[in-house]
Amino acid sequence: FFLWRAITAPDKVGKLGLPILGGSKQHKNDFHQLLEEGRRRYPNTPYVIKTQGLPYVVFPTSMFDEIKKLPHQIASGQEFQLKTYFGKYTTPGTDTPAYLKVISVDLARSIPFKVPSRQEDARAAAADVFGDFSEWKELKLFPAAMRMISMMNGATFIGRELGRSDHWVQLAGSLPFQVMAGTFIISHVPRFIQTALAPIIYAPAIITKWRMKWAISGIIKKDMQEFYNAKDKKSLLRLTEEGKVPLTAALMSRYTAEEATLGRLLQDYMVTSFVSTPTSGAALYLTLMELASQPHLIETLREELREVLVDGKLPKTHLGELRKMDSVMRESARANPFSLLALYRLVMVPTKLSSGPELPKGTLICVDVHHINNSRELWEKPEEFNGLRFYELRKEPGKENKHQFVSTGNDSPGWGDGSMACPGRLFANSTIKIALAHLLMNYDFKFADGERKPPRTSLPNGTWNPGMDTKFVFKSRKWVA
C-alpha cells in the first residue's frame, strides 16, 4: 500500500493548480515548441513542464529580474544542481562560498598576467589537436574544440605536465558526459528509489572523479605543503607570468584551517574542471561554426588581430581590445544558447512571487530565456546571425561598455544572474579569445564538403543539442602581421 501511495501520490507542484504543458511524445523532446506554446498561452504567468521525471515551474521572461534577485536562502541555484544532478555523487552544486570568491576574485585577477603563457598553451594544444600541415585535414570539430580547451585549462589549473597529458584530458572530457548520461537514466527510475540507485547509476562518473582526484592529489599536496611552510603566505598569491595559477594558495587563504583539507581542495579542483571545460569548449565550437558559415567574418577578425597584436602577442589585459571578436562571441551565445531556460533554482522556503501561487519548499523554478534571445523588441532581425551586431550597438553613446560577451542582465541570460551568476565568465572570455586568436592566425578552416551547421534540436532538459558530429577541414597558414 505504502509503495503504491509513493508511486501514485501527486507531487506538491501538481497540486498548485498551474497549467501543465507537454506530455505528448513529440513535445517531450521539443522544448522549443513547448516554450512557444507556453509564451502564446501564458505570456505573463508561470506554467509547468515535466521533464526528466521532474516538474519545473517555468516563469515568463518578464520575471527574470525578480527571480535573479532571490537570495540563496529563498531560492538556490546550488541546491538545484545538487538535487537534479545528484551533486553528492557527481560534483555540480558542491561549491562553497570561499571557492566562489576564489573564482570570481582571485582567478579573475590573474587573467591579464597569464595571457602570454596561455597563448603558448593555445599553441601547444592546437599543435596536438590540429597539427601542422599544408594540406586540408578533416576532423570532427566538437571533440577537437573540447580537447583544445581541456588542455589549455588543464595547464592553467594543474600545470602543463599533467594538464596537457592524454590521461587527464580523457578523464576531464568524460566526466560531464557520464554525469549527463546518469541524469538521463535516473530520470526514468521512479523517484522513491532514485536515491538508493544513484551510486550505481552514476558509478562511471564516481569512478572517473576518483581517478581525477588520484591524478592530482600529489600536485595539491605539494601546493598545500608549500603553503604551510611559507612564512609570507601572501607571497604565494603573487601573480607571475609563468606556471599554473595559485589556486591552492588562494583557496587555503580563504578557508579556515579546519576547512582547508585535502578532500575539500580536491573537490574544488573537480568543480573547476567540471564547470570550466565543457562550457568554454562548446562556446569555442559554436563560434567556429558561425565563423565558417560567414567566412567574411574570419577576415574581419584577422584584421582586428593585426591591429591589436604586437609581435604576435596579445596584450596583457582582459582582452577588451578585441571588440569585434567579443561581438561575434556574444552573438554566437545569443544565437546558440546552451539552454532555452535559465536561472534554475530550488525553492528553499514557501515563497510567493508577484505572479503565480505560493511555491512550496522543494519546487524547481526557472525562466524562459528563449524569448529574450529571440525578442523582436530587443534585437533587430533576431533570426539572423549578425556577427557585428553588438560591436555596432556599443558604438551608440552611453553603450560603450554594454553588450559584451561577459555582460549579465535581462538581455544577456547566458551566464545566469544575481548572486549566483557564473563567477568564471571573465576567465572563460579570456580562454576563448586566446584560443580563437591562435586558430585565426595559424589555420584556415571551413566545413568539410557536404557539411553545414547542424539543424538545432533540443535535448529533453531544455538545453540545445550542439550536434557533435560536424566535420571541419583545417590547414596551417602563415600569419602575416
Ligand code: HEM
Ligand atoms: C562559456 C563558458 C561558460 C558559460 C556559458 C557558463 C555559464 C554558467 C551559468 C549559466 C551558470 C549558472 C548561473 C545562475 O544560475 O545564475 C554558471 C555557474 C557557474 N559557473 Fe559558469 N559558465 C562558463 C564558464 C565557467 C568557467 C570557465 C568557470 C570557472 C573557471 C565557471 C564557474 C562556474 C561556477 C563555479 C558556477 C556556480 C555558481 C554558483 O553555484 O553560485 N563557469 N555558469
